[in-house]
Amino acid sequence: GAVVSQHPSRVICKSGTSVKIECRSLDFQATTMFWYRQFPKQSLMLMATSNEGSKATYEQGVEKDKFLINHASLTLSTLTVTSAHPEDSSFYICSATGTSVSYEQYFGPGTRLTVT
């Protein structure tokens, strides 16, 4: 149980375009989803926290207009990188918590974004 999927697993886009990454909880309802960014050989950096049906809470230094997060249902959250630039290239990981175990996060497999 407690499986989280991400799509796509890898994406290459051109500079200036936008790309959407989906995060789905497959077998539980995710009241809260988190989006992380991981630079090579570094730890995870929390970008934002989203609760179903409400606006995401962004961490300091994260541009909310550039990284659009939508959590429209209890099983789906999306991260859209708008007007992507090469410096946005990174590994993006989502996680989700359920209603019964609020402290345990279940992680998706990650999405490798490359902006050319």
Added chain:
Amino acid sequence: AQSVTQLGSHVSVSEGALVLLRCNYSSSVPPYLFWYVQYPNQGLQLLLKYTTGATLVKGINGFEAEFKKSETSFHLTKPSAHMSDAAEYFCAVIKSGGYQKVTFGTGTKLQVIP
């Protein structure tokens, strides 16, 4: 505020040797503690967690960790390393009592030498 310190960004052990990955934390309230493993280009997989109760917790793949409040530590161990254990390991802490943001350590890359 809470923080996590992982001593040693790289650890090398021989196959069959003891694995010891160190984690120290600071938290103003009793924490929940986690160890995650990450293989290249993959997400994080939970190895084990401590919330309450027994301070020695056993996880998957033969790993275990002991919560030592007096030392504010939660070191990860495995008696005998296997080649498949080569990966990045992250210690993480969350405040007890419900939903809170997770704070991750900087990670330790484990290399297993044949």
